[in-house]
Each structure stands twice: as structure tokens, then as C-alpha cells.
Amino acid sequence: MKKKLLFIAPNYYGFNEVVYNGLRSFSEYEVIEIDSTKPYKYKNISERVYNFFLKKFRGLNLKKVKSEFYLQKSIEKYEQYDLLLINRPDLLTKHALETAVSRSKKSKAILWDSIEKIPQSNEFLSKFDAVLSFDPADCYKYGFTPITNFYFKEAQNWEIKFDVALLITYDNRINDAIKLFRYFNNHGIKAKARIFAYKKDQIKEKLPENMEIIEQIIPFKNSCEYYFDSKIILDLSHPHQKGLSFRPFEALGLKKKLITTAENVKSLEFYNTTNILYLQDINDIEIPEDFLKDEYLNPDLQITKRYSLENWVENVTS
Secondary structure, eight states: OOOEEEEEEOOSTTHHHHHHHHHHHHSSSEEEEEETTOOOOOSSHHHHHHHHHHHHHHOOOHHHHHHHHHHHHHHTTSSOBSEEEEEOGGGSOHHHHHHHHHTBSSEEEEESSOTTTSOOOHHHHTTSSEEEESOHHHHHHHOOEEOOOOBOOOOOOOOOOEEEEEEEESSTTHHHHHHHHHHHHHTTOOEEEEEEOSSGGGOOSOOOTTEEEESSOOOHHHHGGGGTTEEEEEEOOOTTOOSOOSHHHHHHHHTOEEEESOGGGGGSTTOOTTTEEEOSOTTSOOOOHHHHHSOOOOOOHHHHHHTBHHHHHHHHHO
């Protein structure tokens, strides 16, 4: 009989689906997945009306109660799990978390965001056998186990039509993106961008024509495909983010060059100036002509494989 792995994670842009499929494909576990953000849907209009009065007169939310009930019952489906992996443990109730941990022989929390960006209670984290984090500062400060992000798609034989491609969510990085695209356009660098915004009218800045606004998020499992026809991936790091985003690892898997504002990229073992350009000052942009013209330099195959989803799964399940 296969050992059981309980994987609990929020459904953020389909990221959990990529991890779940990786766990199923590359581990020896039977993987049970639970969506910790699965919304409850009203069965009928009467239930919707009932919830209105519950919130108004008793301060209760039927949808929240039902969602928490679903989560609790899903965890209780099996008496015991061999391994528990939870992303964003703060999204669980104390009771649900204690149930999951108590039914698991071994438990690990996985943090893809820094403690500064998404605070996590020590009351929750202390319950786990290990806390895995991609943020080096948090690993040093709190004693977490360091992990990296990964790539899950490899190079495709596509015709290259663009020099640079950018795919981001609208936030405080937009002004940096505009400065870079003005530089690209002024220097004959063919670039494209898609900026996801919940509403187009929230964007007040005047964007260059080759920066497209989209109102529907591209699922994580498909987002890599946007880079297929481009030579270089552009990575704009969040101001307070110490850990690296997925972009350097996607670039590695797709054999694309990378332009990034993340200084930590220099710490990667596959960092080299032929493939990766670190922009220190967004107000003083200079992209060498050689960087644009030189061919991609393939890193050692063993190094490349080290950052694959398959190897990542092996690390987190060991």
C-alpha cells in the first residue's frame, strides 16, 4: 500500500495544481490534495437569504462556516498520513491545523512568501517538524530550512519574435516597468508585456503601446508559454522581497536569458553574465549590446536538473 501525503494549499492562480501534479508524478506517495481557499457555493436562494440574516444579526458568515467544515472533514478523511505539506498554514483554523498535524507522522510548512510580506504566527509554525522557506533572510533569522523555486517546463522549439517579455501583476513595480519599456523602445529592443489588473481603470499611468493590460490572470501552469517566442525574460522584484521569484528558474528551464532587478540572483550557482543581467539602478539603465546578441550559454546539465520540479519534489518529500 502506498504511503499517503496530505497536501494543503490555497488555489492561487493554479500554482497549487502545478505542485500537486509534481507530487503525484515524482513522488512515491498517494497524494491527497485539499484547497484551503475553496469557496462555498450557495445551494439555493434561501441559503443566500439565510446567510444575510446570519451576518446581520449574529455576526456569522455561512460561507466561511461551510468552507471551514469542508476543510475539517477533508482532513479527517483518513486516520493517518505519512507526510503533511502545507502552504500558507495561516489560512487554516487552529483546530484544522492541529487535526492535520496530529494525523501526520511528519509535517512540513512551505512558505513561498517572506514573513514580512505575509506574517505567519509562531503558534502555527512551531507545530511543524520543519518549515521550508525560499527567503534567505527568514531562514537566517528564524532557522527555517532553505529551499528554492523551480522550473516545470523546458525549452521549446519556437520562433523567436521578441527580444524581451514581461508578465506581471499591476502593483508598485509598474513605474519601473514603464522606464524599462521606454528604454527598450528608444534603443530598438523589441519587447512585449502583459500587466494583469483586476480592473483596467485602476491603472492611472500612461503605458507604452507594447504593454498590454489584461483582466484575466494567466494560470500559473500556462504562464511560461508567454515567454516561448522571446529571447529574454524580464524579472522585476518586489521591493521587500529577499528571495528570488520563479523567473530565474523559468529562464533556466526554458533556456532564456534574464534581465532582473533582484541582486540575489548573483548567488545562484548558474549565474553568469552571458545569460543574466542584473540591473542595479532602474534610473540608470544600460543593457550591453553583447548581452542582446550573444547566444545563450548552457549551464552544466547537472546544475540545471537541480532546479527542476522533479528534484524539488524529491527534496521536500525526503
